[in-house]
Amino acid sequence: MHVETLEILRCPYCGARLELVESLFHQKTAAEIHDGILGCHCCVFPVVDGIPVLHLQPAAVTARDQVQAGRPELARRTMIxxxxxxxxxxxxxxxxxxxxxxxxxxxxxxPNFEAGYFLYRFSDPTYVVADAAVRTVANIVLHGQRRAIDICGGSGHLTRSLMTVSSPPPVLADLYFAKVWLARRFTAPGCEPVCCDGNAPFPFARGTFALAMCTDAFMYIWTKRQFVGEMERLVDDVRRADGEPGAVLIGHTHNERTWTPSHGQPLSPAGYRDLFEALEPRVFGEAGLFDDVVNRGILDLARHDAADTLDRDPALTILATRHEGVFATHRVEAMPAARATGEFRLNPLYTAIPDGERVQLRLQFPSEDYADEYGACRAYLPDEVTVDREAIEALPGAAVARSLAPLVTSRVILDLPKRYY
Ligand SMILES: [Zn+2]
Known part of the structure; x- marks a missing residue:
């Protein structure tokens, strides 16, 4: 972790600043804390492999003892x-x-780690909507000069969408150490990972961020009222005092009025609205946003979805902000084919079958469960497409041959993190 991150960290339980306990085992440079113990008024927490672990679950307590005993490698094993x-x-x-x-x-x-879900995340329908919403809102609210946090961001697939617009780089918070470790290593290099509990107060100072987001996780949070109150606190305009409102974005949360796989404990649209106290939220049905992004190249955040539209939709997006210009219709850029932020690769859902000078690319779902849950990707992923073999063999690359540009738009070819698969 960066030493400056101590400026924004607060103990989740007593709210005090955290400091490196210099008298105990630690490894650091002038800019980074690699391993050590952070202390506040009430607790001590470990920093394990550069990641502050700011909760008191049993593994964190064991890891803290291991760091204190000068065995950081064992602490990492415990946290993983x-x-x-x-x-x-x-x-x-x-x-x-x-x-x-x-x-x-x-x-x-x-095998217990959700490998399939993560590996195929960059072209699943949930991601397509969330990525468009995150990029759109982050561009307006952060515009490269303010900071975002991705809460319960897992291994950082949407943190990645914030990398070019959040400054300083985004914070990624998640309970699962292994996931934020993977994010820093592969998916969103340069993000600042923090291991903390979404069911506890968030370990950050009021008004630290201009955008607080949570995607595809909120229905699993039990303490929803506290969670939203904490999101509102993190983007508090008065404390940040930069004269520009912040925003709260909850993407892909399930709807109590419908059934979905991995349902969690969702609320109804009205139930979600009632969680907000400081900001007035607007709730969108994901189906409408999906149609916008996939079929119309826009994101219409000016819409007011009717109650029955929301009740029918298995997934909702919630946006709360006083920022002018967010609740408007935005153009969504197709995947830019010019230059990869990582490297252009074939989407791992495709199998390549060579055929002379050509290659046939065939869509193949990893499982029936995947097809059931994410089959809507057929709206943009073709079943089969035949392309120039030489162009495919030139991948991975920072750019693609002109003949492949349409496949970048349709997500058959993806701008993936380096060393993704
Ligand atoms: Zn404390």
Whole structure:
């Protein structure tokens, strides 16, 4: 973690500033704290492999003791959560290798880690809507001069969407250490990861951020009222005092009025609205936003979805801000084919079958469950497409041959993090 991050961190329980306890074991440079113990008025918390762990769950307490005993490598093993010796060694080998990919490293974390979901995330329908909403709102609200936080951001697929517009770089907060570790390593290099509990007060100072977002996770939060109150606190305009309102964005949260796979404990649209006290939220049905982005190249945030439209939609997006210009109709740029932020690769949902000078690319879902949950991607992913073999073989690359540009737009070719699969 950056030493300056101490300026924005607060103890989730007593609200005090956190400081490195210099008298205990630590490893740091002038700019970074790699391992050590942070203290406030009430607790001590470990920094493990550069990630502050600001909760008191059993693994965090064990890891703190291990850091204090001068065994940071054991603390990382504890936080990654691998009890099995062979599996832990496999993960550590992947972590130490410059050649190991995101996919390899996730595989080393074992079968219980949600590998499929994460690997295919960059073209799933939920991501397509969330990415458009995040980029649109972040551009207006942050415009490269203010900071965002991605809460419960997992392994950072949408934190990545904030990297070019958040300054300083975005904070990624999640309870699962392994996920934020993966994000920093692969998905959103340069983000500032923090391990903390979404069901507790957030460990940051009031008004630290101009955008607080949470995507595809809010329905799993039990303390929803506290969570929203905390999001409002983090973007508090009065405390930030830069004369420009902040925004709260909750993307893809399930709807109590419908059924969905991995349903969680969702609320109704009215229930979600009632959580907000400081800001007035607007609730959007995801189906309308999906149609906007996929079929019309826009994001119409000026719309007021009718109650029955919202009641029918299995997923909702909630946006709360006083920022002028957010609740308008925005043009959504198709995936820019000019230059990759990572590298252009074939979407891992496609199999390439060589056929002379051509290659046939065939859409293949990894499982029936995937097809059931994310089948709406067929709206933009073609079942089959035949392309120039030479152009495909030139990948991965920072740019694509002109013949492949339409495949970038349709997400058959993706701008993926380096060493993704
Ligand atoms: Zn405290």
């Amino acid at each position: 959560g691998l009890d099995d010796e062979a599996q832990a060694a496999g993960f550590e080998a992947a972590a130490a290798s410059d050649a190991a990919t995101y996919r390899d490293t996730v595989a080393a974390l074992g």
